[in-house]
Amino acid sequence: MSASEQPPTPQDSVAAELSRWMADLPGVDPGTEAARQRIGRMARLFERLLTQVATDHELTAGDWAALSALRRSGPPYQAAPTTLAHQLGITSGTMSVRLARLAQAGLIESVAAADGRSKPVRLTRRGRDRWRAATRQRTAREHDLFADALSPAAIEELNALLGRLLGRLEDEFGQASRHDVPKDA
Numbered sequence: 001m002s003a004s005e006q007p008p009t010p011q012d013s014v015a016a017e018l019s020r021w022m023a024d025l026p027g028v029d030p031g032t033e034a035a036r037q038r039i040g041r042m043a044r045l046f047e048r049l050l051t052q053v054a055t056d057h058e059l060t061a062g063d064w065a066a067l068s069a070l071r072r073s074g075p076p077y078q079a080a081p082t083t084l085a086h087q088l089g090i091t092s093g094t095m096s097v098r099l100a101r102l103a104q105a106g107l108i109e110s111v112a113a114a115d116g117r118s119k120p121v122r123l124t125r126r127g128r129d130r131w132r133a134a135t136r137q138r139t140a141r142e143h144d145l146f147a148d149a150l151s152p153a154a155i156e157e158l159n160a161l162l163g164r165l166l167g168r169l170e171d172e173f174g175q176a177s178r179h180d181v182p183k184d185a
Contacts (some may be wrong), residue, residue: 014038049141057134058105062090066098067107070123078111086122089177102127130135 014037022030047061052145054064069087070077079087085095102108107127123131132156146155170176 014040014041046142049145050138053134053138053141056137057130059130059134060098060101060137062088062098063102063107064131064134066095066102067123067127068135070108070121071128071131075121077128078120080113080118080120082118084121107131 006062014034018030018034021033022028025033034112050064051061065088066084069084070079073079073174081099082092085092103110106124107130108121109124111122113119150158
């Protein structure tokens, strides 16, 4: 589908409210405010999609984040609980609860530690399979959402624009977390 064949753009919630906001925000650039609002709302909606897919696979978003962190660790897909808690930005108590839930579901298992101080956990085959199925569903849903709204050329252009903006933000504030950190336990 070419850009000229794209369906009409529905008015989004930001467009519906922007003129009212601008009346209360004199001197604020409406384009910048609209873009910032849209990026924030889209991030929250993508988090909602992730949570829905996690539920479809009998996971919480936090469980999925832990499985993802283990998967990213590479073979043998294991890490110490303190390492996982640090990567996910959660407390050791929250990590313990999450790991207990994942172990109970058979998605991770404890492994013997060489130093005897820390007992790493690793993905089980069942855990890898559950993670893979959830990730396939999430990426397919995201692809469909993008493809329904934007042409391949528009997606390429969007990525170029977002890359420039992200680069500028990183110049100013440093890199953000490379991975989503869900808010649930």
